[in-house]
Amino acid sequence: MRNGLNTFLSNLESVTRLDQIQDLIVGLRDELAVDHVIYHWISVDGQQYGFGTYDPTWAQRYQDMDYIRVDPVVLGCFQRFHPVDWKRLDWTSRAARAFRAESLTYQVGNQGYSVPIRGPNGQFALFSLSRSCSDEDWDDFIATHQRDVIVLAHYLNAKALQLENHRTPDPVKPLSPREVDALTFLAMGYSRGQAADMLAISEHTLRDYIESARLKLGAANIVHAVARALTEGLILTGGAARDDPGGWPGRLRDPLVATG
Template sequence: MEAILEELEQASELENMQGISEALRDVFKVDHLVYHWVSSNGEQYGCGTYDPEWVQHYLDKDYLRVDPVVVGCYQRFHPVDWKRLDWSSKAARAFQADAIANGVGNQGYSVPIRGPNGQFALFTVSHNCDDATWARFTESNRRDLILIAHYFNQKALDFEPERAPEPAQPLSPREVDAMTLLAIGYSRAQVADTLSISEHTLRVYIEAARFKLGAMNTTHAVARALSRGLIVV
């Protein structure tokens, strides 16, 4: 375990990650171990031990928007056992059946991870076993899993710095104010009034923010500011 952690910390090439995933899977004696980057611009990257066919199928079906693991972890900080997620919707059940049919285990444990600019990723281990066995496994390995998740994400960020969409030009304080107030529903007039500036001036901020965020309109700018964590509502 120690050795693998060390290797993971020191990994200096992306290609190693796949191998490390497999090594870790064997160390933990689980069926699958996956790191999955869910970048805010829709791009995805992953490495792990899932069947490539399943991965492609996942992408084709746009399961990202259905997968209860993703939607559930998106609002969560704690690592979570799949059993505690909401599988009640019809789409979720269909997804679950499809996943199990494709070799994904009936048990799973996922660690959400977040980086700068709203980057979001998941680290998951999955296995086929009964609840008690799985509970023992997660109980005794949760700390290592958190650390591994951390290191995987660290590597992903190291190797793909350009993957972070435009390198997040920081918004000026006024621009942050403007975006924040727009995000809580104020109209331009209200925002200008709240900030005690003319609506014309406000417009300059909104345009500047739009430009910095590479957004095509105000709504887009607010959405980006939000998903990059530049503003909080």
């Protein structure tokens, strides 16, 4: 892969338009002998774009069905800074199982590996590989190519930022202490009712804080708001609350599951 990596990076350096990257991605897929290579950008306003080798019908359905809200790869990677093997994500919910089953009908692959990428001002992207194979073969593949894949991910993201600089997100507005509290409890896995009780406010008031925070963060929905607040380091996921010297009970649980 080393020669292939050097060739890809050299070709990437000479790219001047985003559409040219698509051809490089197809070549990279063939070089790595995987089923798919995908680069997926999620902007702060909830818009998605990218390039890759998925069936265009699946890519369109993903957007039409708003699968970003249930995709364990996206939800899991929002709270991680290190590469993630899809096997180690939480696929136990009914929505996640249905999503996975449908994705397999589009030959997405039963194995996958994603590199979360954080860019300037809260930019978030994923670089993913997938393939249909056994656990043993996939583990061998990742052990062999992990370092190169990480390098590829970050160089690709840097080129995308360079070519699409008008998409670079605006800096987020600061959150109020109560907005921070509300989003933090949601990120910890508490329901809205539980969060309201712990903050000694009504659910109606809690919704006002959440909606205000969402607008400040430029997020499309609450899941996106919590994810961006985590990415920006604006909220806590454990330790002591601002008004509670005894600290919050529990610890960070299933990311974003209870935020809907």
